[in-house]
Amino acid sequence: xxxxxxxxxxxxxxxxxxxxxxxxxxxxxxxxxxxxxxxxxxxxxxxxxxxxxxxxxxxxxxxxxxxxxxxxxxxxxxxxxxxxxxxxxxxxxxxxxxxxxxxxxxxxxxxxxxxxxxxxxxxxxxxxxxxxxxxxxxxxxxxxxxxxxxxxxxxxxxxxxxxxxxxxxxxxxxxxxxxxxxxxxxxxxxxxxxxxxxxxxxx
Amino acid sequence: xxxxxxxxxxxxxxxxxxxxxxxxxxxxxxxxxxxxxxxxxxxxxxxxxxxxxxxxxxxxxxxxxxxxxxxxxxxxxxxxxxxxxxxxxxxxxxxxxxxxxxxxxxxxxxxxxxxxxxxxxxxxxxxxxxxxxxxxxxxxxxxxxxxxxxxxxxxxxxxxxxxxxxxxxxxxxxxxxxxxxxxxxxxxxxxxxxxxxxxxxxx
Amino acid sequence: xxxxxxxxxxxxxxxxxxxxxxxxxxxxxxxxxxxxxxxxxxxxxxxxxxxxxxxxxxxxxxxxxxxxxxxxxxxxxxxxxxxxxxxxxxxxxxxxxxxxxxxxxxxxxxxxxxxxxxxxxxxxxxxxxxxxxxxxxxxxxxxxxxxxxxxxxxxxxxxxxxxxxxxxxxxxxxxxxxxxxxxxxxxxxxxxxxxxxxxxxxx
Amino acid sequence: xxxxxxxxxxxxxxxxxxxxxxxxxxxxxxxxxxxxxxxxxxxxxxxxxxxxxxxxxxxxxxxxxxxxxxxxxxxxxxxxxxxxxxxxxxxxxxxxxxxxxxxxxxxxxxxxxxxxxxxxxxxxxxxxxxxxxxxxxxxxxxxxxxxxxxxxxxxxxxxxxxxxxxxxxxxxxxxxxxxxxxxxxxxxxxxxxxxxxxxxxxx
DNA sequence: GATGAATGAGGGTTCATTCAT
DNA sequence: TATGAATGAACCCTCATTCAT
Numbered sequence: 129x130x131x132x133x134x135x136x137x138x139x140x141x142x143x144x145x146x147x148x149x150x151x152x153x154x155x156x157x158x159x160x161x162x163x164x165x166x167x168x169x170x171x172x173x174x175x176x177x178x179x180x181x182x183x184x185x186x187x188x189x190x191x192x193x194x195x196x197x198x199x200x201x202x203x204x205x206x207x208x209x210x211x212x213x214x215x216x217x218x219x220x221x222x223x224x225x226x227x228x229x230x231x232x233x234x235x236x237x238x239x240x241x242x243x244x245x246x247x248x249x250x251x252x253x254x255x256x257x258x259x260x261x262x263x264x265x266x267x268x269x270x271x272x273x274x275x276x277x278x279x280x281x282x283x284x285x286x287x288x289x290x291x292x293x294x295x296x297x298x299x300x301x302x303x304x305x306x307x308x309x310x311x312x313x314x315x316x317x318x319x320x321x322x323x324x325x326x327x328x329x330x331x
Numbered sequence: 332x333x334x335x336x337x338x339x340x341x342x343x344x345x346x347x348x349x350x351x352x353x354x355x356x357x358x359x360x361x362x363x364x365x366x367x368x369x370x371x372x373x374x375x376x377x378x379x380x381x382x383x384x385x386x387x388x389x390x391x392x393x394x395x396x397x398x399x400x401x402x403x404x405x406x407x408x409x410x411x412x413x414x415x416x417x418x419x420x421x422x423x424x425x426x427x428x429x430x431x432x433x434x435x436x437x438x439x440x441x442x443x444x445x446x447x448x449x450x451x452x453x454x455x456x457x458x459x460x461x462x463x464x465x466x467x468x469x470x471x472x473x474x475x476x477x478x479x480x481x482x483x484x485x486x487x488x489x490x491x492x493x494x495x496x497x498x499x500x501x502x503x504x505x506x507x508x509x510x511x512x513x514x515x516x517x518x519x520x521x522x523x524x525x526x527x528x529x530x531x532x533x534x
Numbered sequence: 535x536x537x538x539x540x541x542x543x544x545x546x547x548x549x550x551x552x553x554x555x556x557x558x559x560x561x562x563x564x565x566x567x568x569x570x571x572x573x574x575x576x577x578x579x580x581x582x583x584x585x586x587x588x589x590x591x592x593x594x595x596x597x598x599x600x601x602x603x604x605x606x607x608x609x610x611x612x613x614x615x616x617x618x619x620x621x622x623x624x625x626x627x628x629x630x631x632x633x634x635x636x637x638x639x640x641x642x643x644x645x646x647x648x649x650x651x652x653x654x655x656x657x658x659x660x661x662x663x664x665x666x667x668x669x670x671x672x673x674x675x676x677x678x679x680x681x682x683x684x685x686x687x688x689x690x691x692x693x694x695x696x697x698x699x700x701x702x703x704x705x706x707x708x709x710x711x712x713x714x715x716x717x718x719x720x721x722x723x724x725x726x727x728x729x730x731x732x733x734x735x736x737x
Numbered sequence: 738x739x740x741x742x743x744x745x746x747x748x749x750x751x752x753x754x755x756x757x758x759x760x761x762x763x764x765x766x767x768x769x770x771x772x773x774x775x776x777x778x779x780x781x782x783x784x785x786x787x788x789x790x791x792x793x794x795x796x797x798x799x800x801x802x803x804x805x806x807x808x809x810x811x812x813x814x815x816x817x818x819x820x821x822x823x824x825x826x827x828x829x830x831x832x833x834x835x836x837x838x839x840x841x842x843x844x845x846x847x848x849x850x851x852x853x854x855x856x857x858x859x860x861x862x863x864x865x866x867x868x869x870x871x872x873x874x875x876x877x878x879x880x881x882x883x884x885x886x887x888x889x890x891x892x893x894x895x896x897x898x899x900x901x902x903x904x905x906x907x908x909x910x911x912x913x914x915x916x917x918x919x920x921x922x923x924x925x926x927x928x929x930x931x932x933x934x935x936x937x938x939x940x
Numbered sequence: 941g942a943t944g945a946a947t948g949a950g951g952g953t954t955c956a957t958t959c960a961t
Numbered sequence: 962t963a964t965g966a967a968t969g970a971a972c973c974c975t976c977a978t979t980c981a982t
Contacts, residue, residue, distance in 0.1 A: 157360050157362070157446060159360065159362045159363050160362050236446065239445050239446045240445075240446025241446070242442050242443070242445050242446070243360055243439070243442050243443025243444070243445070290509070290514050290515070291509065291514075291515065291525070294505040294506065294508065294509040294514065294515075295501075295502055295505050295506075295529060297505060298501035298502050298503075298504050298505030298506075298508075299498050299501045299502065299505075300501075301501055301504070302497040302498050302500055302501030302502075302504075303494075303497060303498075303501075305497065305501075306493065306494070306497040311493050311497065312493065312494065312497070322490075322494060326498060326529075
């Protein structure tokens with residue numbers, strides 16, 4: 129069991145580093161965030177990080193993957209196909225908002241690195257850019273799946289699902305940004321209601 | 332008049348540098364874009380840039396300011412209070428879309444640097460981050476003014492204007508991103524129509 | 535002509551860096567020689583070197599190539615097929631000895647990096663290792679060519695030329711090392727005579 | 738006796754580390770060989786090595802000393818002054834060749850670190866560089882002693898013994914390198930014969 | 941004004957060595 | 962004694978900025 133303790137400690141330390149990185153990366157883009165600062169925040173020497181991650185990029189990728197998994201788990205309930213589509217949309221919207229508003233750092237990272245979604249593949253794309261891209265695509269697919277199920281149920285009848293998905297994502301983003309900027313502070317269920325009301329009904 | 336020619340040339344040269352910077356910054360975030368690359372694209376020596384701008388940041392700020400002014404001029408027609416509110420909204424939407432779709436580089440810069448909307452609470456804020464922030468706020472104010480005028484006219488009756496502004500901005504952004512990603516390619520007037528349709532009517 | 539002066543200065547500076555590198559690399563193997571030390575010796579800032587060479591390895595490769603070319607030019611006279619084979623051998627031996635004894639640093643570099651000749655290709659071979667290898671092979675080929683021409687003339691009749699080349703190279707190396715260690719200080723022509731006397735005659 | 742077993746185990750462990758180091762150092766120069774890799778090959782933790790050697794250099798020195806002792810023992814029979822000089826030379830040549838061809842790793846280490854023969858005039862000399870130097874000098878002395886005894890017996894009559902020693906060493910090295918590079922594969926006694934034939938007879 | 945060589949601070953990364961367990 | 966996590970010095974390299982020409 130001694131072995132087990134060491135492993136536990138190792139995992140904990142690894143997590144501390146990821147958390148430190150998360151905080152720093154929420155304020156600075158990848159290239160501006162220094163390992164020095166991350167190490168400092170984790171109260172470690174710079175070199176120590178390399179015992180846990182292959183390099184700066186690996187650390188960042190691990191962070192993104194972990195956070196995306198966590199986001200995905202939060203949204204999972206909305207994937208239950210047994211639920212009514214409209215209910216799935218409500219659950220999803222609430223889960224997404226709650227997740228991000230409880231965890232603003234992640235969203236800041238997303239915003240800070242959003243440029244990477246768009247940047248054309250000039251030269252080699254950094255691995256971490258690919259990862260971010262993947263996560264975004266997966267998130268969009270989830271949105272789209274739920275939206276399509278709503279359409280099958282008669283909502284937003286004649287609109288292009290791609291377009292609807294984009295708009296949905298844009299509205300969510302606006303709300304989160306508004307919250308971040310202190311322009312909005314309603315409780316989450318109220319926000320969800322407001323958002324759903326905005327969506328074009330089929331009727 | 333020789334003096335005047337010199338000035339004209341100087342302004343032209345300055346403009347070339349800004350254009351080069353714009354192109355580079357649409358592909359890379361501030362810290363990844365090098366003066367070397369900008370100078371190369373402007374067909375100048377690195378040192379020459381310092382004859383026109385105090386430093387890298389100053390160049391970036393000048394770029395942002397200039398672009399924002401240009402954007403503002405494009406949207407100006409919608410500020411005419413003599414027009415019908417709904418028409419103002421249509422004009423604004425069309426102007427914004429047209430401006431950005433004709434000028435994707437600027438939007439890429441915006442996306443690439445969007446993280447800076449979120450003001451870091453600690454440490455020094457780069458001057459250019461503050462500028463970007465200012466521009467965004469001014470744009471939001473323009474949106475809000477038009478939206479409020481619509482509300483006075485009976486549209487979106489009971490909604491919070493702040494919230495509506497955010498949503499409007501989010502929808503615009505979605506459409507531009509969809510366009511960039513090749514997911515959308517309808518002509519602009521059609522897009523405007525789609526967007527306005529989405530907005531909740533008063534009725 | 536101003537341009538020409540700049541170019542001239544550039545080449546001169548480049549040469550200074552190579553010379554500094556040569557001195558340092560004659561004392562330390564590649565991995566132990568630091569750019570810091572090279573820059574210091576060239577009386578330049580570390581960063582300046584990167585204006586002249588892509589990186590440390592590029593600098594080293596340029597050095598090796600330059601030195602090998604220079605060595606080759608020194609040995610060139612022995613390649614004249616119009617000469618009597620035995621005379622060619624004498625000329626070559628004298629040229630090689632004179633070149634290295636006048637230019638001990640290069641030989642030190644060779645010795646300091648000799649390990650790379652043998653190291654099996656585990657993983658990727660550094661580019662500079664390949665270059666060193668190439669130079670050595672070319673040198674051996676020159677030796678062999680002259681030796682074979684001697685054999686055709688009746689010298690060392692029945693020996694394997696490969697073997698003879700190795701031995702020749704080994705003897706040369708011994709003499710240079712002896713000189714370096716201060717064990718030998720005869721004038722070069724005397725050394726050449728001594729060496730040639732050692733070689734097995736055909737008779 | 739428990740104590741004795743402990744000691745035995747300790748020595749064995751120490752030996753394992755030296756062997757691992759030998760293998761690694763035959764492929765990489767001192768500064769490129771990492772303790773990590775040595776420890777891995779010895780199936781030990783990095784820190785454990787410090788229980789057996791003061792530091793990396795101490796380990797390297799121990800290795801060199803041990804190998805040199807072993808080499809010396811192999812050559813010992815040739816030091817018997819009761820034998821005929823020519824026979825001593827034959828025995829020595831065969832012993833040296835056999836030792837190195839059976840133990841190529843050591844020779845690779847020698848080649849990889851040969852640069853250290855040339856004592857840097859400035860700065861601090863690594864202790865291990867001095868050791869290598871010492872070993873080489875001792876080896877040369879052994880060669881010289883046998884060669885001088887041959888001369889007293891009338892061989893190579895009028896040559897400078899220092900010169901002959903160097904040449905002898907050079908020829909030996911050539912043969913070993915030829916073997917390593919796959920250019921030579923005769924059985925050892927045949928090689929010895931070839932070498933001795935090369936050496937200038939007195940007659 | 942234009943040039944581009946030179947600078948040097950600062951970042952990512954490696955690795956010998958130490959030390960608590 | 963064995964372990965391997967932690968340390969931090971030192972290395973290579975980049976790039977904004979300066980300055981002599």
